[in-house]
Amino acid sequence: MRMGRRSEATRLAYGCGLDAFKRCFPDQSVDLLVAKIKSGELDAYVTLDKFVGWLTAQGAAPKTIWNYAGAVKSLLEHEDVLLTRAVYGKLLTIPRRPLCHASVSTCRSASSS
Numbered sequence: 001m002r003m004g005r006r007s008e009a010t011r012l013a014y015g016c017g018l019d020a021f022k023r024c025f026p027d028q029s030v031d032l033l034v035a036k037i038k039s040g041e042l043d044a045y046v047t048l049d050k051f052v053g054w055l056t057a058q059g060a061a062p063k064t065i066w067n068y069a070g071a072v073k074s075l076l077e078h079e080d081v082l083l084t085r086a087v088y089g090k091l092l093t094i095p096r097r098p099l100c101h102a103s104v105s106t107c108r109s110a111s112s113s
Contacts, residue, residue, distance in 0.1 A: 017071025
């Protein structure tokens with residue numbers, strides 16, 4: 001399985017991204033959201049765009065937004081949701097990837113203070 005080859009840091013970052021996705025849609029589980037996207041009840045791009053907007057409103061840094069949206073995109077692709085790069089790039093307003101890779105995002109769960 002491809003996910004098994006990812007580094008521990010990547011797994012942790014993706015976990016943080018999925019935790020944020022859960023907080024963005026508190027009334028639904030991630031599994032239910034994925035099922036609704038797969039059935040066509042929800043549009044994947046609209047859902048991802050709402051997530052990016054929520055992260056922006058929460059004050060997330062551009063690199064965090066990029067990484068968290070990527071984590072959700074990877075989950076959807078793992079669940080066989082077809083996301084084309086061209087449409088993904090046009091429909092989502094994700095901040096540009098920072099040129100400097102020195103900053104590191106940390107996971108801030110709702111329960112940690």
